[in-house]
Amino acid sequence: MSTAEKLSDGASASGESDPLLGKVLNQKFKIHSLLATGGMGVIYRGEQIALERQVAIKVLTPTNSSNQIDPNFHKRFFLEASILARLQHPNIVTVFDYGRVENMEPERYFMAMEFLEGETLFRRLRKAGRLSAPDAMGVARQIARGLREAHKHGVVHRDLKPSNVMLVPGEDTGELVKILDFGLVKVLADDSEELTQQGSFLGSPRFMSPEQISHGKVDLRTDVYSLGVIVYQMLCGKVPFEAQNSVQILIAHLQQPVPRMRERNPEADVPEPLEAFVLRCLSKDPEGRPANMEAFIRGLGECAQAMGLSPAFGSTGLVTMDSTGTGRMPTPMPPVRVMTAIPASPSPPSSSGGSASPVDDASLGAASRPADAAPQGRKGIVLVAVGVLAVAGIGVAMSQMRPSEPPPAPAQPEKPQVAPAPPPADVGTFVLMVESMPSGAEVLEDGKPLGTTPLQLSISNSSVRANPRRLTVRQEGYEPYSIVQGPSDQSVRLVATLTKRAAAPTSSPAAPTPPPPVAPAPRP
Numbered sequence: 001m002s003t004a005e006k007l008s009d010g011a012s013a014s015g016e017s018d019p020l021l022g023k024v025l026n027q028k029f030k031i032h033s034l035l036a037t038g039g040m041g042v043i044y045r046g047e048q049i050a051l052e053r054q055v056a057i058k059v060l061t062p063t064n065s066s067n068q069i070d071p072n073f074h075k076r077f078f079l080e081a082s083i084l085a086r087l088q089h090p091n092i093v094t095v096f097d098y099g100r101v102e103n104m105e106p107e108r109y110f111m112a113m114e115f116l117e118g119e120t121l122f123r124r125l126r127k128a129g130r131l132s133a134p135d136a137m138g139v140a141r142q143i144a145r146g147l148r149e150a151h152k153h154g155v156v157h158r159d160l161k162p163s164n165v166m167l168v169p170g171e172d173t174g175e176l177v178k179i180l181d182f183g184l185v186k187v188l189a190d191d192s193e194e195l196t197q198q199g200s201f202l203g204s205p206r207f208m209s210p211e212q213i214s215h216g217k218v219d220l221r222t223d224v225y226s227l228g229v230i231v232y233q234m235l236c237g238k239v240p241f242e243a244q245n246s247v248q249i250l251i252a253h254l255q256q257p258v259p260r261m262r263e264r265n266p267e268a269d270v271p272e273p274l275e276a277f278v279l280r281c282l283s284k285d286p287e288g289r290p291a292n293m294e295a296f297i298r299g300l301g302e303c304a305q306a307m308g309l310s311p312a313f314g315s316t317g318l319v320t321m322d323s324t325g326t327g328r329m330p331t332p333m334p335p336v337r338v339m340t341a342i343p344a345s346p347s348p349p350s351s352s353g354g355s356a357s358p359v360d361d362a363s364l365g366a367a368s369r370p371a372d373a374a375p376q377g378r379k380g381i382v383l384v385a386v387g388v389l390a391v392a393g394i395g396v397a398m399s400q401m402r403p404s405e406p407p408p409a410p411a412q413p414e415k416p417q418v419a420p421a422p423p424p425a426d427v428g429t430f431v432l433m434v435e436s437m438p439s440g441a442e443v444l445e446d447g448k449p450l451g452t453t454p455l456q457l458s459i460s461n462s463s464v465r466a467n468p469r470r471l472t473v474r475q476e477g478y479e480p481y482s483i484v485q486g487p488s489d490q491s492v493r494l495v496a497t498l499t500k501r502a503a504a505p506t507s508s509p510a511a512p513t514p515p516p517p518v519a520p521a522p523r524p
Contacts, residue, residue, distance in 0.1 A: 091146030130237035228281025
């Protein structure tokens with residue numbers, strides 16, 4: 001397999017004659033064979049003559065999706081390629097050279113990149129179905145390290161997907177993960193010229209963040225969302241949302257809650273801390289996600305610690321090895337208490353558990369420290385995308401779409417069940433996962449905002465044994481929910497189903513006061 005395998009996942013290399021085959025590009029690169037074709041160009045296997053180095057050469061044509069010449073292509077290509085060539089990191093494919101192909105009409109442009117032997121994550125998942133938790137975490141951490149380097153240079157990928165991730169066999173370090181095809185970029189800054197084609201829809205629907213779909217602000221957390229979808233697929237074997245067409249998938253990313261992994265695949269056995277972390281990465285509100293790749297990597301480390309894995313998981317391969325050389329799988333997690341939050345009632349709930357009634361659902365858990373604030377650099381953010389997804393009418397469909405009504409609140413049992421009290425002994429800390437329907441609600445404690453749902457809190461049993469934590473889930477237009485959480489020997493998931501606030505009745509104007517009766521005038 002080669003660097004170009006990514007494109008060949010969706011398009012096979014053509015065997016037709018090619019004018020570049022056997023030619024020397026710009027007296028530097030000799031083209032040997034056609035590897036793959038895609039919507040924006042062709043990838044060849046070639047050789048850098050001076051160094052006798054094998055390379056992958058991408059040749060691009062300056063046309064748009066309508067096969068018309070893009071007048072901004074030249075300016076954008078050199079701006080973007082110069083930025084990408086500066087990205088030097090083990091987890092990012094290296095760009096050696098770039099430029100316009102000499103003596104060729106119509107004009108074409110090329111990028112010469114390192115040639116990789118291996119297979120894409122797309123092919124790995126197609127063969128294996130899904131990966132073990134340590135394997136998936138090892139891949140995710142390497143991807144995050146590469147993106148962290150790109151983000152330092154102001155580069156946001158914006159088209160992350162398994163076919164853009166290469167797994168390369170290493171000599172002594174197991175498989176090395178490479179992010180492929182950062183492709184073409186555009187600069188977004190207050191004083192920058194807009195070089196992107198008008199109407200372009202950038203990204204892949206199954207891995208696209210809500211803010212990309214709604215044309216909102218795209219920043220570092222956009223890549224966090226897409227990476228979260230990749231991790232979800234690695235663990236579950238399926239992406240969160242599938243539908244008959246791209247528009248339905250995009251709508252799901254905007255409106256539907258992310259399903260639990262066992263709902264998508266009953267055979268998926270994912271440790272609770274890891275699933276909780278992935279769901280946080282898939283928050284529809286960017287504020288609910290890890291703020292950057294540093295926070296993402298730290299969150300993976302916390303999951304590894306909660307799962308009993310070595311902090312060096314995935315560093316010497318995709319499977320964590322113990323001292324005996326045996327692959328070590330995650331330690332079994334204890335059962336998790338799952339509850340649905342109910343509004344505060346006149347009678348105080350028990351402090352031994354959440355103020356909730358149990359529901360039949362898989363649960364979450366895992367401590368995660370608050371996300372760091374996203375860096376606000378003065379330079380423009382560079383948004384990177386490989387392909388252009390042309391979805392007819394998608395802008396109109398999204399702009400005219402009304403958010404769906406929240407699902408009706410489930411009927412409450414006659415006598416709410418209260419979780420049993422844990423044993424008197426202090427068992428340390430547990431994880432409280434607060435969710436809401438609809439999501440994105442604000443969670444407060446004593447009037448102080450803690451974050452938005454889905455929200456994870458690590459709670460010490462000793463801190464709530466005498467004084468339970470009292471939380472309020474609040475969202476504009478909905479009645480507030482109150483949660484009282486005492487100690488627990490298990491992770492707890494609370495789902496607050498918010499009820500729309502009833503419209504205030506319009507009071508009818510008061511009837512005018514009749515004038516006092518007037519006595520008749522006396523007769524003369």
